[in-house]
Amino acid sequence: MSKPVIVVVGAGPGVSGSVARRFADEGYDVALLGADQAVIGDLVPDLEARGATVGHAVVDVTDEQAARDAVRRFGEHTGRIDVLHFNPSAFREKDPLNLTVVELLEDVALGVGALLTVAQAARPYMSSGGRISVTGSMAADDPWEGAASLGVQKAGVRNLVHSLDKTLAADGIRAVSVTVRGTLAREGAFTPDRVADAIFDAVTRDAGEWTSEVAYRG
Structure with a gap:
């Protein structure tokens, strides 16, 4: 029996890196999908x-074909994807009166649309017990107007997670958005490692206790 596999989309030095380490410590093999070769390195x-055992690919996840191909390669190589963790979002410091429609849609393509791409690509390699997780944010409910597109992304990706969970539940696959109700910091309750612990706990809950959103309050 091969080890369980987590695919981390949007791999970076913050929460996503902590998620990769948390699952590796629990015996998972890891596939990293990110935009920065140095960070992945x-x-x-x-x-x-x-x-x-670590696989990795450098790809722009808004490039739909490239992202699909990367996830498929991971799935074909390992034969399984047990957890798909989605982390990307765009931080653009523009308020609603200065944000353009083109910029908003560009950011939503990263923070929401790319989840569709990777979830669809991963599905053939997921079986009952598989999980999809997303790094959520309190910006979904209480956005900072100075970065208006971020709140739209986080509200949109949470909504998409609810739909994915309902769609996949009959096959025993569940999806969850972990809403971080605090500001990430180097110390205290909202370090990337603490958030990663919350994501691990949400993903590994008993199916009978499942909800498609979990709030992490520190």
């Missing part, structure tokens, strides 16, 4: 030192 040896 830093994560790989750390994960390998924790006992994980």
